[in-house]
Amino acid sequence: MLWVVGLVFAGTTQASSIENLARSLAKIRGEVEALQTELDLEKEKHASRITALSSQLADLSVEERRQKTAIEKLEQSLKQLSEVSRQAEQSGEQLKPVVLKVLAIYKQYVLSGFPFKIADRIKAIETLEDNITNQHVDPNKAVNQTWALIEDEIRLSKENGLYQQTISLDGEKVLADVAKLGTVFLFFQTRDNRTGMARQSESGEWRFEITKSSGDAERIARLFDSLKKQIRQGYFELPNPLRK
Known part of the structure; x- marks a missing residue:
């Protein structure tokens, strides 16, 4: 009688162990599936980020080519001005219309271009135009001043x-600190802690927009902090104003 009871007990114990093992395997399987799902999501996120970065790189390449073309046109104007200056010799009347x-x-x-201190830059041009038109400056000297402005x-x-x-x-004039990166990126900070960037619309018009992302605001703040510390080279993660 005791032997039979012992067999029953042993069988019950074995069955319990198998159930525990089965539950453990099921738990492990569930964890593996969860990890696989998480890994798949991370792969998708990574792929999306690579696609986004590739798109931004393409945007920057287009903008770089556009800026290079604009600069080449200015340099061509300088060459033209230099050539006419040599040909005109001392003739102010010949120089004046060309300048x-x-x-x-x-x-x-x-x-029509990059919105950096436009009023100041236009004022310098118009002052020189007025001086030339009203004969307040010698034409040959005006050539040198024009050359200096374009340089x-x-x-x-x-x-x-x-x-x-x-x-x-937002419809009002605001004095702001601006971080200028070449003539492609222009970020700003106002005295009331608003941050943002200059963005060009599809029509070519530039406007200043406040950033809506706290992450982008932090990135812009880090850029300003680095520039204040005279750190002008290195890796900076910044919001992309070229993204539509």
């Missing part, structure tokens, strides 16, 4: 830095 034509081209470039514009496209300028934000 004014180059200044008109330059002025249109500024008005400043070319240098502007290659420099990064912190500046202050008045921007139009």
Whole structure:
């Protein structure tokens, strides 16, 4: 009788162990499936990020080519101005219309281009135009001044830095700190802690937009902090104003 009871007990114990093992395997299987699902999601996120970065890189390449073309046009104007200056020798009457034509081209470039201190840049052009028109400056000297203005514009496209300028934000004029990266990126911070960037619409019009993402605001803040510390090279993760 005792032997039979022992067999029954042993069988019950074995069955219990098998059930526990089965439950453990089921739990492990569930964890593996969960990890596989998480891995698949991470792969999808990674693939999406690579696609997004590739798209941004393409945008930047297009913008770089556009800026390069604009600079080449300005450089061509400089060459034209230099050639005419040599041919005209001391003839102010021959120089005057050519210089004014180059200044008109330059002025249109500024008005329709990158929104960095446009008022100041236009004022410098118009002051020189007035001086030439009213004969307040010698034509040969005007050539040198025009040359200097356009060289400043070319240098502007290659420099990064912190500046202050008045921007139009939500219909009002606001004095802001701006971080200029060449003539492609322009980020801003206002005194009331609003941050954002200059963005060009499909029609070509530039406007200043407040960033809606706290992450983007932090990235812009880090850029300003680095530039204030004179760190002008390195890796910066920034919101992309070229993205539509």
